[in-house]
Amino acid sequence: MEIKSIFFDIDHTLYDSSLQVESARRNAIKAMIEAGLDVDEKTALESLNSIVKKFGSNYQSHFDELLKEFDYPYDPHIIAAGIVAYHTTKIAYLVPYPDTVPTLIKLNETGYKLGIITDGIPVKQWEKLIRLGLQHFFHSVFISSDIEKEKPALEMFNLALKEMKLKPKEAMMVGDRIDKDIAGANKVGMITVQILRGKYSKNIPKSKLEEPDYVISTMKDLLDILNKYV
């Protein structure tokens, strides 16, 4: 069956989100030390990582917690230094992988309808697409928290098929996570492609459902796979 539509995850699929977050945290710590936090970089970074783990990544006061951790009083100068460095770095690293844009252009001109299926807060995910400069490539964007069912729940994938008027085998899902992107898309019968990027790429499938139809290491490999379906 001919493939008509290709859906992508965002993080570790269109851009290097681990590099982004690691760099942003490291630069935040450096700036806080420059502003007066007298803790060595490695210790402070480990502490920040456990704070983010404990409070979640959308918590608003990670740096306030960090000061408490080292028995500092509330200090808006040190906190602001961390925030400015964090955001500046985060934005600087919001660039697509080198092969993302050339491949999307190629897929688009070949006639595939492109879409996004992702978890996360809708406004935040759109901010990423806009800052990545990719928002105009995607015909449809499906973000799980809109329907309160995260990947691998099949609702998101079914919604995408329904709204784009696709049979499952006319749709391909490309993502880095076998437990989320691949398992979810397999459930509804899409063609699944795992891209080996980022920290989740070494995970081993725990069930048949987590086994992708294809594994690729760069986005350009998609073009070869798609040629088999023409």
Next chain:
Amino acid sequence: MEIKSIFFDIDHTLYDSSLQVESARRNAIKAMIEAGLDVDEKTALESLNSIVKKFGSNYQSHFDELLKEFDYPYDPHIIAAGIVAYHTTKIAYLVPYPDTVPTLIKLNETGYKLGIITDGIPVKQWEKLIRLGLQHFFHSVFISSDIEKEKPALEMFNLALKEMKLKPKEAMMVGDRIDKDIAGANKVGMITVQILRGKYSKNIPKSKLEEPDYVISTMKDLLDILNKYV
């Protein structure tokens, strides 16, 4: 009496905050229209201005309200487009007036201790100083919400005098607002300088308390005034 210390307000004193906010709002509206908001720029901008007036500038969902105003359903793409353009512009316009840095360097090398006395949220005000690149010029930063007394309350000014161990006439306050900066500093007996910048510069003193000792139009004029006290 010799002047030992000079305190500055931030907005309209060290940088053009009106130009910043106007440009940020205008660019947010342009981006929202580009993302699909079908309203003319002038109408949308007027609506955004009244929303900010109604909900306050630290409210988090101005653009959500804007969509409601024009009977649009919640649309994270349009909202994110507004947010990205707003923040990008806001950061781009966080640059000091052309004479700010040369004057601060001159004052610093002459031996004056420099400080900030400002209203606002401490972390936000520190973020401004850091992005302006001015944070290292100031020996002390006093932000009113730390003590929950906004200018022109005399508490902030007294605290600054006390912590810097100054007699009132050893301290100068430079700001754009006669009702806040000048009135407050006059109350405690500091030397007061109004700088004619921004939207508040045309206000007429309502009482003796709002009358500054000096009025200047550029920061460099401070040097001439200070020479009288040497």
